[in-house]
Amino acid sequence: MGLLVEGKWVDRWYDTEKTGGRFVRSEAGFRNWVTADGSPGPSGEGGFEAQRGRYHLFVSYACPWAHRTLIFRKLCGLEEMIGLSVVHPFMGDEGWTFEPGPKVVGDPIGDAKRLHQVYTRAKSDFTGRVTVPILWDRERGTIVNNESSELIRMFDGPFRQLAGGAFAERPSMYPEALREEIDAVNARVYDAINNGVYKAGFATTQDAYEEAVDELFVALDEMEARLSKQRYLVGEQVTEADWRLFTTLARFDHVYFHHFKCAKRRIRDYPNLFNYLKELYQVPGVAETTHFDHIAEHYYTSHETINPHRILPRLPDPGLDAPHDRGA
Numbered sequence: 001m002g003l004l005v006e007g008k009w010v011d012r013w014y015d016t017e018k019t020g021g022r023f024v025r026s027e028a029g030f031r032n033w034v035t036a037d038g039s040p041g042p043s044g045e046g047g048f049e050a051q052r053g054r055y056h057l058f059v060s061y062a063c064p065w066a067h068r069t070l071i072f073r074k075l076c077g078l079e080e081m082i083g084l085s086v087v088h089p090f091m092g093d094e095g096w097t098f099e100p101g102p103k104v105v106g107d108p109i110g111d112a113k114r115l116h117q118v119y120t121r122a123k124s125d126f127t128g129r130v131t132v133p134i135l136w137d138r139e140r141g142t143i144v145n146n147e148s149s150e151l152i153r154m155f156d157g158p159f160r161q162l163a164g165g166a167f168a169e170r171p172s173m174y175p176e177a178l179r180e181e182i183d184a185v186n187a188r189v190y191d192a193i194n195n196g197v198y199k200a201g202f203a204t205t206q207d208a209y210e211e212a213v214d215e216l217f218v219a220l221d222e223m224e225a226r227l228s229k230q231r232y233l234v235g236e237q238v239t240e241a242d243w244r245l246f247t248t249l250a251r252f253d254h255v256y257f258h259h260f261k262c263a264k265r266r267i268r269d270y271p272n273l274f275n276y277l278k279e280l281y282q283v284p285g286v287a288e289t290t291h292f293d294h295i296a297e298h299y300y301t302s303h304e305t306i307n308p309h310r311i312l313p314r315l316p317d318p319g320l321d322a323p324h325d326r327g328a
Contacts (some may be wrong), residue, residue, distance in 0.1 A: 002095050002116075007125045009116050011093045020208060029128045033150065034135070036158040041097040041150075047067040048137060048144050050158035055144065056083040056109060058118060058134040060096060061291040062298030064194065064247035065148040066133040070289040071243050072155040074232055077167035081159065083108065087115055087132065089246055089298040095130050103291060109138060119143065148188070173240045181234050185241045189233075192219035196249050201260025201306065209261065217264050222275065227272035231326055242280060249277045254315055258307060268319065278324040292318060 002011040008083020036186045038049030051171050057073065059066035073082055086105040087096040096115035098106045113117050116130040122143040135144045135151055145151055153174055174182060192215045199212035223245065226233060233241040248256075249267050268274045281287055294314075302309040 002093070003129045004116055004119060004126050006127055007120050007123075009094070009114070011095075011192075016304070022203065028060075029126065030122070030146045031150065034154045034158060035116060036161065043150075044145070047140065050162050051139075052081045052162065053083075054137060054139050056085065056136040056138060058087070058132055059087045059134065060087045060089065060091075060116065060132045060298065061103065061294035062089050063202075064251060065131070067247040067250075067289060068148045068243055069135075069151045069155065071286055072152040072173075074285040074289055075283075076155045076160040077163040077165070078155055078159050079232050082135075082155075089294040089301075091298060091302040096132065103294065109136065112167045116175070123142075141201065148206075148243070149190075149196045151182075152243070153270050156240065157186060171237065173238065175237075176241070178234050178239060182239050182241045183286050185233050188219060189223070189245050189248075192216055193245065194247065195221070196267055197248060197256040197260050197262055200262050201256065201303075212262060213262060213264065216262060218264070222268075222271065223271050224270045232276075238283075239278075242276075246277065246280045246286075246302055248280065250318070250320070251295055251299075254295060258313065259303070274328050275324040278320050278322060279326045281320040282324070287320075290320075 004010070012327060013214075032044030032048055034048045034050050035041050035046070036050055036216065039047035039049055042207055057069060059070055060066070061070075073079060073084075084105060085098070085107050086103060088099045088101045088104050090095075090099075094114050094116075096114075098104060098113055102149065106136060109116070110121050112121070115132070118134060118136065119126045119128075119130055121141070122136075132226075133148055133151060134146045135154075136142070137144050145154070151168055156173050160170070196212055196219065200209055203209035203212055222257065223233070228238060232238055233245065245313035252262065253266045253268055267277060296312060296315055300307055300312045304310070
């Protein structure tokens with residue numbers, strides 16, 4: 001896990017000494033929005049109009065943040081509209097790469113061999129972490145946005161409307177009447193669960209680890225209680241809050257429980273969370289976006305500070321195809 005410094009690649013791990021052993025995630029560096037007419041969005045500049053074939057998505061199947069965008073690309077009917085490149089699951093000294101491997105899909109735009117080359121193609125002196133997902137604009141030759149929480153709203157907004165038909169008619173996963181509650185749930189889930197597993201796994205002091213892992217399981221207990229009263233996180237319909245939690249839950253027993261030492265309980269030990277996880281996984285199309293081979297290979301082989309011998313454990317079947325009891 002490295003970064004670019006003024007356009008030059010540097011193989012440098014997170015500096016947790018400056019933060020008391022705590023992992024601190026950096027913010028996304030590109031924050032433009034695709035809109036229906038190309039007008040500016042909530043941040044960044046305008047000029048990015050929703051159009052078929054204009055945009056290309058770079059992802060890792062292992063990454064939970066990128067997985068969000070894959071789910072929305074599928075559920076919003078955008079697979080023929082937005083192209084896709086997939087990096088190799090192993091992230092070593094060169095960061096994410098397009099080294100040949102099962103399910104790897106190269107860069108058809110600039111034939112990049114390393115993902116950081118996509119960043120410097122957009123901004124030659126870029127400084128920051130090289131992360132996925134990335135939405136690339138073929139017309140302007142630049143990165144539009146690399147913040148997953150914003151990309152999924154673009155996919156569910158102007159892109160879904162452009163897809164037309166049943167996709168355009170489907171209710172928004174960020175309905176106006178529920179936005180305040182969705183935002184509150186998202187904030188809690190992001191800090192304590194989505195990012196919480198990383199704060200536990202990448203902690204370099206006992207105190208930082210215990211602080212993160214304790215808060216993680218408090219939040220999981222809260223979500224378990226919430227789902228004992230209602231089918232989804234915000235009422236009786238699937239919203240973006242559910243998919244933002246899903247990508248962490250799907251990886252939890254497979255990698256976070258062992259690799260990130262989040263070992264107090266498994267998701268399958270939570271009756272409501274596990275049934276909810278199975279229900280979401282079985283939504284048509286979602287399993288196709290979920291690649292446990294890439295997930296396991298990435299986490300267990302890429303983090304040398306956690307697993308220095310890169311031993312890939314024998315892992316059980318996630319069990320997400322089993323029946324759930326959360327209704328039709």
